[in-house]
Amino acid sequence: MKMNIVVIGANAAGAKSASKAKRINPKAEVTVIDRGNFISYGACGIPYFVSDAVEDVKELMSTAVGVVRDHHFFKKVKGVTVKTNTEVIAIDRAAKSVCLRDAQTSQETTLAYDRLILATGSSPFIPKINNVDLTNVLTVKSIEDAELLKRLAVHGSRACIVGDGLIGLETAEALCHKGLQVTVVEMRDQVLPGVLDREMAALVEKQLKQQGVTVMTGCAVSGLVGDDAVEAVQIGDMQIPADLVVLAPGVTPNVELARTAGLEIGVTGAIAVDKLQCTSDPNIYACGDCCETTHLITGKKVFIPLGSTANKQGRVAGINAAGGEATFAGVIGTSILRVFNLNAGKTGLTEAEARANGFDVETVLSPSHDKAHFFPGAKPIVLKLVAERSTGRILGLQAVGEGNVDKRLDAAATAITFGATAEQVSQLDLAYAPPYSAAMDNLIVAADILKNKLAGHARGISSHEVKRMLDDGDDFILLDVRSPAEHGEVRIEGAKLIPLGMLREKLEELPRDKEIITYCKISLRGYEAQKILDAAGFENTKFMDGGILAWPYALTTATTTF
């Protein structure tokens, strides 16, 4: 008997699961239902369409060789039937059928299934604030959103983006490129909350400001102001004028259909699935943004919707629905974005997440060039490695910089998946030639410093803590061990200069009864200085993690403070 497989949702997860199911079971009848008009598009590409980096919206809906993935494509190439503009309004689990409604005719029909795959995706979360339905207030999720935003993105107008997550900042960049004045507003006290720890996020915030974006953190939006079209964003007593407001505070899974059908909804609010991507009904699978998954480090259920995960889960759901066997292991929370000149991302747990999950952690902040320093085009990146103190197991990596960070994130994601320790990461046989890395790759340097810290050889202190000590007027020596030229160019106000090469001769200039905190450009010399002071019997020395390159606060130059 011919098997009927019905898939609800025709984007990443849905399209993938349908194609895979048909390939696994060529005799199956595979039907994909989508309420929208556009299918199988790359929603992640929308900011690049808005910024004109991608010119034609069709490119987001095409294969790599330029064929539009429309219902003809799915029929001819994949052997899969796609019905667009059709909403599934109910699932009858007992009868094993879905009730469809045609968006144009409102006609309702019934479609039987042997196996059902839910790929209903997610929707932008709309905050409960006043006047959220004003004109020119929009979200960034659908092709329709993308086209509207591009039309409204007029040079010189003022845009306010609510939410400083990945989509929010990508959209901020896109609108800046189009010549808009952009303000980003975030309720929490940093940009990219959940993606980066505070000091790493501060590097991104600095870049946003340098590019002319107004960044407001710790600001809760209470409402929007305007009659027909939006005119301002209300934050407490303050109004931020805006011709255009983008709501990007995150997404929520589309689970109503599943909930109404009595399927189990998980603790995260997304559809609960097992390793086979099977829901609480053995004939119904779910994949992509509508379902939750397992975090491989914490073992907890998480809702982290991403196109990469959606594709992997779609493959698994499609295979299992078609009678094959596949499992989806889980995720480790990897994410990345490009924002102006910076690349920023994380894999595994941030320090904050690790601590919140009860881990005792050691961390290292390691800035360096992304290639051999003498190679043209080498650019700085800052890595933050987080490890479990007792075992040395790597829990997470964050990386921010103008240079190549994705490579380090992918190697770390792989290492973390296999439970690698700092020792193991430091021994990885990574690809080395001057155009690609220094002889010791940034990740290996970071792991080596981490080993030194875990062994007690290296004692770091965060820039955040040093800033607090300076602000509080604590009695300590902040020791800059860079060259006089470097010190003259840019420095932290209040630091004493003894170049590393002079330190062994000038030890008597330093008091033995005060805490000494050393730093240099990246704190490699800072660490060497700590070791020299240790060897000379100084008992209270530390180096500042990440040096001046990772210092997110104001710096003094020869002529000015910035």
Add this chain to the structure above:
Amino acid sequence: MKMNIVVIGANAAGAKSASKAKRINPKAEVTVIDRGNFISYGACGIPYFVSDAVEDVKELMSTAVGVVRDHHFFKKVKGVTVKTNTEVIAIDRAAKSVCLRDAQTSQETTLAYDRLILATGSSPFIPKINNVDLTNVLTVKSIEDAELLKRLAVHGSRACIVGDGLIGLETAEALCHKGLQVTVVEMRDQVLPGVLDREMAALVEKQLKQQGVTVMTGCAVSGLVGDDAVEAVQIGDMQIPADLVVLAPGVTPNVELARTAGLEIGVTGAIAVDKLQCTSDPNIYACGDCCETTHLITGKKVFIPLGSTANKQGRVAGINAAGGEATFAGVIGTSILRVFNLNAGKTGLTEAEARANGFDVETVLSPSHDKAHFFPGAKPIVLKLVAERSTGRILGLQAVGEGNVDKRLDAAATAITFGATAEQVSQLDLAYAPPYSAAMDNLIVAADILKNKLAGHARGISSHEVKRMLDDGDDFILLDVRSPAEHGEVRIEGAKLIPLGMLREKLEELPRDKEIITYCKISLRGYEAQKILDAAGFENTKFMDGGILAWPYALTTATTTF
């Protein structure tokens, strides 16, 4: 009692081990002896100095902040004494001392050690051919070589490079940039032997030829021709005119000092060491290019000299010599180079190496864009994944292309180190956003295809085998399933065209009694075509691995063959 640690050799491994030893044991007296004038330089950067990408040779000898790593630097910053222009002429293991000779005065002195570290490096292998001592015949290893080569690299003159390994091809590119006519000659029948399998190497060879380099493989050089300066390279009866010859057939470890002192030399001809980098004498360590190491996949001893490995081993030798504890795990043979517009490298075993080591393997050739295909600047790369057939364990990855290959190599190197299977690699939570990869990263796509092959769903055939079948006039159908436009633009001569979208309707055009080999641009549609034919009952179908993008042979265009 103060410990004396003596290090022989002041480059990557030596400099690292000395600095680390001093940091671990600040009371130790650490002395580094080097017979040369220049110390601690990045030999890997020499081709970029020759090409003028790096302007000042001092950059190769400097830290990231521009401080020259000379003996002053080592004394002031590292607390380490460096004696240059000093040769160690003998090791007296019984007396625990080394005999030194000053290169200028020829005066001999004795230096006692508690621990000795050999970091004597490697030397270019000089082939036993006639007239190898003619003027303008040189190698690429030392700063002196670099300066001489740069001086001789005159626009319009003819250079012949003997050896198509990493250094040979990097030098070829450098000399091309300087406007020389370059010929590369390799004894074996492909470029980059030992680094890439033949079909992957063919992609590099194609690029070299497109850039104007004359590539001669399978050519043994019998001698050089000339009176004083070299005038030609002799290959059988043929003479290749040359104003300049670079010998780059590889390097040999400098082991004479160790051998004379009675230390164990390993099967590879390099100094034998254990995991602590300790030689057969418990007071003598070795690290870097002079010693052998263990290949983590085969378990065999290998000699793979690389700056990255030298640094890691130097750290381990330094720590152990100073009384600490550290081990070096081994390598997996990762290497990479940039040659013109291409990035090319490998990690783990090539197919040839895997087969030579007795593995039954499955492979996949997967070309694709390195970023989301719609993202500006996305460039093609070809991955070749090699796995053990019985277990699915990944044994190696090769990657060649204009796009980002190092990222995929590093993730694969990490995965291979932890014994990952194709299944595990396909589930990696890699960093995804359009500027960095497609939603399914190239590595994940390759692993998925590999899974399909291991499960018997996908049946590939190599371009090499298809070429042989075409050349032999075998009776089979080579089926191009791309669009008519793609086919018109460029195709393999003799192929029949049925676009994938028409295939289900045109099955009757295909004979059921002949072998059918499908292909497209990258063979993703080729694989889909194979699945459609399978489902329709065709019994002898395969797809050509890697499609037309990985086809290294001549192609036919609308007007011409190239």
